[in-house]
Structure formats: C-alpha cells, structure tokens
Amino acid sequence: MDLQTGKFYWDTTLQNPPTYPPLQEDISCDVLIVGGGGSGTQCAHYLSEYGLDVVLVEKNKIGYGSTRSNTALIQYAGEKTFLQLINSFGGDYALRHFLLCKEAINEIEKISSSLEISPDFTRRDSLYYASCKEDVSKLRQEYDLLKKYNFSVEFWTEKEISKKYPFQKYAALYYINDAELNPYKFTIGLLEKSKKKGVRIFEQTEIKGKKFEKDKNIFHTDKGNVIHAKHVIMAAGYECLDFKNEKNTVMVSSYAVVTNPIKDFSSWYKRSLIWESARPYVYMRTTPDDRIIIGGLDENITSPKERDMKLTHKKNLLIKEFQKLFPNIHVHPEFYISAFYGGTHDGLPIIGKYEEFPNCYFLMGYGDNGTVYSMALAKIISQVITKGSHQDLDLYLQTRPFLNLQRNHKI
Numbered sequence: 001m002d003l004q005t006g007k008f009y010w011d012t013t014l015q016n017p018p019t020y021p022p023l024q025e026d027i028s029c030d031v032l033i034v035g036g037g038g039s040g041t042q043c044a045h046y047l048s049e050y051g052l053d054v055v056l057v058e059k060n061k062i063g064y065g066s067t068r069s070n071t072a073l074i075q076y077a078g079e080k081t082f083l084q085l086i087n088s089f090g091g092d093y094a095l096r097h098f099l100l101c102k103e104a105i106n107e108i109e110k111i112s113s114s115l116e117i118s119p120d121f122t123r124r125d126s127l128y129y130a131s132c133k134e135d136v137s138k139l140r141q142e143y144d145l146l147k148k149y150n151f152s153v154e155f156w157t158e159k160e161i162s163k164k165y166p167f168q169k170y171a172a173l174y175y176i177n178d179a180e181l182n183p184y185k186f187t188i189g190l191l192e193k194s195k196k197k198g199v200r201i202f203e204q205t206e207i208k209g210k211k212f213e214k215d216k217n218i219f220h221t222d223k224g225n226v227i228h229a230k231h232v233i234m235a236a237g238y239e240c241l242d243f244k245n246e247k248n249t250v251m252v253s254s255y256a257v258v259t260n261p262i263k264d265f266s267s268w269y270k271r272s273l274i275w276e277s278a279r280p281y282v283y284m285r286t287t288p289d290d291r292i293i294i295g296g297l298d299e300n301i302t303s304p305k306e307r308d309m310k311l312t313h314k315k316n317l318l319i320k321e322f323q324k325l326f327p328n329i330h331v332h333p334e335f336y337i338s339a340f341y342g343g344t345h346d347g348l349p350i351i352g353k354y355e356e357f358p359n360c361y362f363l364m365g366y367g368d369n370g371t372v373y374s375m376a377l378a379k380i381i382s383q384v385i386t387k388g389s390h391q392d393l394d395l396y397l398q399t400r401p402f403l404n405l406q407r408n409h410k411i
C-alpha cells in the first residue's frame with residue numbers, strides 16, 4: 001500500500017536513530033510481531049515484560065509507516081461521540097471503551113517517563129468546539145453524559161471561549177488532561193527498551209508468505225528465510241488489510257502540515273489541542289519546538305495519485321483554516337503530508353481473529369485515536385497470548401455487534 005507522501009517532520013526530531021539488521025537466517029520464536037510502527041512496538045513492550053522469546057520484523061525502517069504521519073493528539077474522545085457509541089453498542093460497552101482509552105493514556109504517560117529517548121509526552125487539555133449552531137445541543141448532550149460518568153470535561157459558552165481564544169464559536173467542550181507526544185521518538189524509544197529486554201528486531205525484512213501447521217505458524221520473508229512462531233501479531237497498520245480484508249474498516253485520505261516555529265503563543269489558551277464537531281474536521285496542536293501541526297480535511301479518496309495531487313491545495317486550505325482562528329499568528333508550512341488514514345464504520349478499533357490465520361491476532365488500532373487504541377489493544381492481545389484470556393477481548397473482536405445490531409441503553 002502506498003501509505004503516504006510528503007516532507008515529513010517527526011524523523012527530523014531524532015538525530016541518528018538506531019538501525020537494526022535484516023533477518024538472514026531461519027529462526028523460531030514464541031511470538032512474531034509483523035510491523036515496526038507504534039502498534040508493533042507497544043506489543044513488543046508488553047510481551048517483553050513476560051520474558052517470552054519475541055521477534056519483530058519490519059519491511060522498511062522502524063517508524064516509517066503511518067507512525068511517521070501521526071499528528072499524535074492523545075485523546076480518549078474520538079470521531080464517534082460517546083452518545084453515538086452508546087447508540088451503537090449500549091452504555092456499558094461504550095463506557096468500558098472510554099475507560100480503557102483513559103487507562104491507555106495513563107499507561108503511555110508512565111512508559112514515556114521511563115524511556116531513554118524521551119517522546120516529549122505532555123499533558124494538554126482539548127478544546128472541541130461546535131462548528132455550527134446546530135451542533136450546540138449535541139455538545140450539551142455529550143457533556144451531560146460525560147459528566148454523569150465523572151469524565152473531566154467542561155461546557156463552555158461563546159463568552160467563555162472568546163475570553164480564552166481569539167475566535168468566536170457558539171459553544172465548546174473542554175476536556176481536561178488529554179496529551180500530545182512525538183510518535184516517532186515514542187516508537188524508537190520503546191523499541192530500544194524492549195531490545196534491552198531481549199526482543200529481537202529486524203528491519204528491511206518483509207513477510208511475504210505464510211503456512212500454518214498444527215501448533216506452529218511458518219512465515220516466509222522476502223529474503224527466503226523462514227520464521228517459525230507459536231503466536232503471531234499482525235501489527236502492519238493499514239497494511240493489515242493486504243493480508244486480510246476486514247469489512248468494518250474504511251480508508252480515506254488525510255492531510256497535515258507542520259509550520260515554522262512561532263515565538264508567541266499567548267493567544268492560544270494553554271496550548272490546548274483544538275478540534276471541532278464538523279465532519280470532516282480540522283484539528284491542531286503545538287510542538288515542543290514551537291511549531292503548529294494542523295491536520296484534517298479528510299476526503300473519501302483511495303487512489304494514492306488522486307490523494308497526492310490534492311496535497312498543495314489541502315496544505316493551503318489547512319493554513320487558511322488556521323489563520324481564520326488565529327489571524328494574529330503568521331504561519332507557513334515547512335512540512336506537509338498526504339496520507340491514507342483508516343477508521344472503522346462503527347467507531348471502535350479491531351482485534352482480528354480469523355479461522356484461516358490460527359494463533360494470529362490482527363491489531364487494527366484504526367481511528368483518530370490510533371495511538372491510544374493500539375496501546376489498549378496491545379495490552380489485551382499480549383495478555384491473551386501470555387495468560388490465555390483477557391476480559392475485554394470480546395469488546396474489540398471483529399465479531400462484535402456491528403452497526404447498531406445491539407441496542408442496550410443502560411446509561
């Protein structure tokens with residue numbers, strides 16, 4: 001899959017990243033992880049804690065998949081609101097998902113503080129504003145539900161917003177204690193930590209073919225070597241779909257720019273994350289070197305050529321959208337990307353378990369909070385492999401009730 005194009009930012013923030021050798025012999029292991037992005041690395045981290053013999057293979061360079069395009073707003077509230085998730089799955093289900101996401105953010109924070117390569121994890125609040133007047137009542141409903149379940153969120157009126165930002169919006173939800181990080185440094189830092197615990201890592205090693213025998217999976221690499229594994233985690237990001245089609249997934253094209261460094265952020269309240277109720281939406285955050293990341297304007301485009309042809313136009317539009325909010329901050333794009341971005345129809349990430357892939361787990365942390373979803377899913381999958389079960393596995397299996405099949409309004 002041609003995942004993305006552009007001038008990338010994150011890898012410029014880490015000088016001389018470690019490199020790993022290609023696999024050049026046949027090997028065996030307890031767990032094979034296919035994919036060296038954020039998701040594969042999160043799995044390697046959990047599994048390394050259990051002392052298993054873990055191998056991670058990456059066809060390209062570590063962190064050069066979608067992880068490289070990740071704008072890394074770290075939030076639990078996603079594209080589908082709490083109310084929409086309740087309507088699709090029922091109250092208990094939606095609440096459990098939100099709590100697991102909150103737990104995953106805490107986990108990312110804890111891990112980040114233990115890494116030698118710091119991923120610049122910083123707690124930030126999020127402003128989610130109503131893009132039009134009609135959305136105000138939806139925000140109010142969402143607020144009431146979130147408050148009922150003790151989530152730290154405030155409802156802001158037009159007056160409160162304009163006191164804190166240089167723009168006017170009808171209303172907003174203000175989420176306390178979300179976060180931002182550097183996804184590339186997080187991936188490299190975490191993998192280095194796992195390497196020290198014995199995880200074997202191979203770059204430039206592509207999985208090309210597979211065969212399943214009784215209690216072993218046999219995977220063939222592009223260099224003709226064979227990997228025997230008791231368990232396999234497919235953490236190939238959106239390229240999981242090259243191995244197995246999954247009907248609940250949807251791919252679109254997304255865009256992002258990273259601006260020049262800015263001197264004065266005094267008009268940007270707490271350098272919060274900002275996004276909106278419109279679909280598709282525009283979102284923004286700042287970086288530790290005082291740049292601004294602006295992203296969004298997704299389109300239903302699945303041809304890489306068509307996606308990339310729109311990059312210049314979208315780059316300009318994103319800057320324009322930003323200037324509408326902050327006319328006093330003058331920016332120009334220094335980095336810019338167009339990328340495929342995957343979500344799911346029902347708004348939850350997926351753990352795929354398929355008959356034709358025995359002892360294999362597909363980690364599809366698809367959705368706007370991909371980093372958080374992958375963290376939660378990596379923990380679940382790792383526990384299923386090491387302990388035989390996890391109470392939340394059913395929540396994310398691809399066999400879950402799909403698209404309003406189950407309605408259970410317990411909230």
Ligand SMILES: Cc1cc2nc3c(=O)[nH]c(=O)nc-3n(C[C@H](O)[C@H](O)[C@H](O)COP(=O)(O)OP(=O)(O)OC[C@H]3O[C@@H](n4cnc5c(N)ncnc54)[C@H](O)[C@@H]3O)c2cc1C
Nearest residue numbers: 035037038039059065066067070072073207237369370371
């Ligand atoms: C524009 C954009 C903005 C985003 N913004 C956010 C955000 O603000 N917050 C957030 O939480 N998430 C965001 N996401 C989502 C986030 O980027 C993804 O959830 C995350 O990067 C997925 O990581 P991954 O490891 O699953 O995939 P990847 O990073 O793509 O890693 C998968 C790896 O598998 C490798 N691979 C594939 N096939 C094979 C094979 N056959 N053999 C060996 N290796 C293979 C690939 O080379 C790749 O390196 C965004 C995504 C995009 C595109």
